Amino acid sequence: MSELEPDLTLNPTSNYTEDNIKTLDWREHIRMRPGMYIGKLGDGSSQDDGIYILLKEIIDNSIDEFVMGAGKTVEINLTDTEVTIRDYGRGIPLGKMVDAVSKMNTGGKYDSRAFKKSVGLNGVGTKAVNALSSYFRVQSIRDNKTKIAEFAYGNMTNEEPEKETTIRKGTKMTFIPDAEIFKNYKFRKEYVERMLKNYVYLNPGLKIIFNGEEFYSENGLKDLLQDNIDEEIVYDIIHLKGEDIEVALTHSGRSYSETYYSFVNGQNTTQGGTHLTAFKEAIVKTVREFYGKNYDPSDIRKSIIAAVAIKVMEPVFESQTKTKLGSTEMGPGLLTVRTFVNDFIKTQLDNFLHKNPEAAQNLERKIRQAEIERKELSGIQKLARERAKKVSLHNKKLRDCRQHYNDQKSQLKLDTTIFITEGDSASGSITKSRSVETQAVFSLRGKPLNSYGLTKKIVYENEEFNLLQAALNIEDGLEELRYNNVVIATDADVDGMHIRLLLITFFLQFFPDLIREGHLYILQTPLFRVRNKKETRYCYTEEERINALNELGKNPEITRFKGLGEISPDEFKNFIGKDIKLEPVMIGKDTTIENLLEFYMGKNTPTRQEFIVNNLKTDL
Incomplete structure (x- = not known):
């Protein structure tokens, strides 16, 4: 792939001639514009960071081999920096193996006879992994022969000739993400496991x-719901399957x-799309x-x-990372997605x-209960919205940014961030240091209310919670x-x-999907600054301080x-810029929301007091 663009190293006042045109080969283009191929880079603290996209692409x-009936097992080995993926599919044709991982717009998925309803249809994924890895190795085994090639930053460093073998057919790829592009990266086991579980569901x-x-599923999306539901449900999970569609649902x-x-063609469309x-x-x-x-x-x-999963011929996604389906048809000349899904349901x-009939009765009872609760809240909601509208004209709590996550045209939507701060001094430092394009600040006044055990009515009656809900725009769900x-x-x-726990309690109680979907984080800032006349070190732990x-x-x-207010704005920009350290707040697979809320915000037990004083942990 090549791109024609001005050579910015030339004198900008010179005439625009043929000498200004620069041609990039595929490796250079991917490495210069990685965001076009894998979304945001990140360090692995977010589930949509680039290192997970690299893993997913392979x-x-x-x-896709499994879907085509070739190979029932995939083996993945992951160390701190190196990933190896081995399947037992058909193996890449040996004569085209090098081209398949290093030549743009080359791949078997352009041939619909070989891959009918595949995710990776653009011939880019594996090449992007190759170009963005300091080490990349591919081995293909088929027809009792094998071939191996190795690369560094997309450039081939070693190609071994084909040779006879007795090992099982398939493909084996190993890569190490480039540490210069993915700075201080770390694969988080929780995110990788979630991805792999979705594959087997x-x-x-x-x-x-x-x-x-080992990860394995017999009942598909029904297993997905059973493994993720951590609360009482109104009726047993309804599981419906048809050609090119599967659905599971219940009510909490x-x-x-x-x-x-x-999901579309096995891809987790976290931002939904036409099918959802x-x-x-x-x-x-x-x-x-x-x-x-x-x-x-x-x-x-x-x-x-x-949960809903469909299979579409030649799917169109709204971005290279394939998180939102844009297709309106099931395939060329086929039903629209809307008609297909509607007819099936x-x-x-x-x-x-x-x-x-029992499930039908329970569902209607739940709907009527929701209707009663909505009408009870409607008066309070109306007053709260009027108050929020009036306050917003003079509201100094939110210092907004220009780009937003729900703006589909934004190129920086994945970077959009809101800092929820404590007091004016901390919010002042962050506000002066932030990027006005992508970073907003919401300032709390003292400690928020403990919302444990309260109804959603409190979200509207408490001004601070109501304004926070409005700032995030999550009253009706996470779609916007x-x-x-x-x-x-x-x-x-x-x-x-304590403030962290009160806020986490608020989100767990009323907006748990914000945590489930990986949007909630704790900002890590340094505890110490150690410096001499030549160098300054920021230390996040006692061990780092001693080393410095x-x-x-x-x-x-x-x-x-x-405190955060003691860090000057000039220094604060070092901690919320490209080297920002975020610790994700997660709901553990063996811990229910109810148990978490009871432990952190229930009766004031010595166990919890000891936890707060001694641990200060953010991974739940």
């Missing part, structure tokens, strides 16, 4: 072995939010027709937990409700979330930890940052 090829019968641990007994898991929009419409239409009542869509969908869900990263920025002391003292020689100056 695994997608192995999954979507491909019953597929076995993935990750660092010796206590959640306020709507939770969706959506069609699914939501179809659920409302089918339920209304079944009960013969014009229930409000929000009452029907309140507390729903659902109308027939299958209606049949299920007729055949399962305004910031990709919601960052709690408090002092690294006991009071700061030993390495900077005699009598360096040591500063202990007791």
Whole structure:
């Protein structure tokens, strides 16, 4: 691939001639514009960071082999920096192996006879991994022969001739992400496991072995819901399957939010798209027709937990990272996605409700309960919105940014961040240091209310919670979330930890999907600054402080940052820029939301007091 663009190293005042045109080869273009191919770079603290996209691009090829009936096992071995993926599919044709991983727009998926409903249809993924890796190795085994090639930064360093072999057919790829592009990166096991589990849910019968641990699913999306639901449900999971579509759904007994898991051709479309929009419409239409009542869509969908997966011919995604489906048709000359999904839900869900009257009764009872709660809240909501509208004219709590996560045209949407700060001094430092394009600041006044055990009514009655909800734009779910990263920025002391827990409690209680979908973080800032006349070191731990003292020689100056407000704006920009350190807040697979809330914000037990004072942990 090449690109024609001005050579910016030339004198900008010179005439624009043929000498100004620069041609980049495919490696140079990917390395110069990595965001075009893998989204944001990041250090691995976010599940949509580039290192996971690299991993996914290679695994997608192995999954496509399984889908085509070739190879039931994929083995993945991951160290701190190196990834190896081995499948037992057909193997890349040996004569084209090098081209397949190093020549743009080359790949088997352009031939629809070989790959009918594949994710990676643009011939870019593996090449991007190659170009963005300091080491890349590919081995293909087929027809009792094998071939190996090695690369560095996309340039081939070694090509071995074909030779006879007795090992099983398939493909084996190893790569090490380039540390110059992915600075201080770290693969987080939780994110990798979530990705791999989705692969097996979507491909019953597929076995993935990750660092010796086996992932497998027999019941597809039903298993996905069962493994992720951590609360009481109103009726047993409804599981519907058809050609090119699978659906699982139920309703939670206590959640306020709507939770969706959506997929296209095995790809987790975290931002939804035409198929998810069609699914939501179809659920409302089918339920209304079944009960013969014009229930409000929000009452029907309140507390729903659902997963939907479809397969589309030649899917069109809205970005290279394939997180939102843009296709309006199932394939050339086929039904629209909307009609296909609607027809399936109308027939299958209606049949299920007729055949399962108890589930139908429980569902209608849940809808009526949601209707009652909505009407009770409506008066309070109206007052809260009027108050928020009036306050917003003079509101100094939110210092907004120009780009937003729900702006589909924004090239920087993945970088959008809101810092929730404690007090004016901390918010002042961040505000002066931030990027006005992508970073917003919301300033709390003291400690927020403990919302544990309270109803959603409090979200509207408490001015601070109401304004925070409005700033994030999450009242009706995450679809219009305004910031990709919601960052709690408090002092690294006991009071700061308490504020963190109060905010986490608020989100767990009323907006748990913000945490489930990987949007909530804790800002890590240095505890110490150690410097001499030549060098300054920022230390995040006591160990780093001791190392800095030993390495900077005699009598360096040591500063202990007791609060965020003590860090000057000039220094703060070092901690919220490209080297920002974020610790994700996660819901552990073996811990329910109810148990978390009870532990952190329930009765004031000695166990919790000891935890707050001694641990200050953010990974839940």
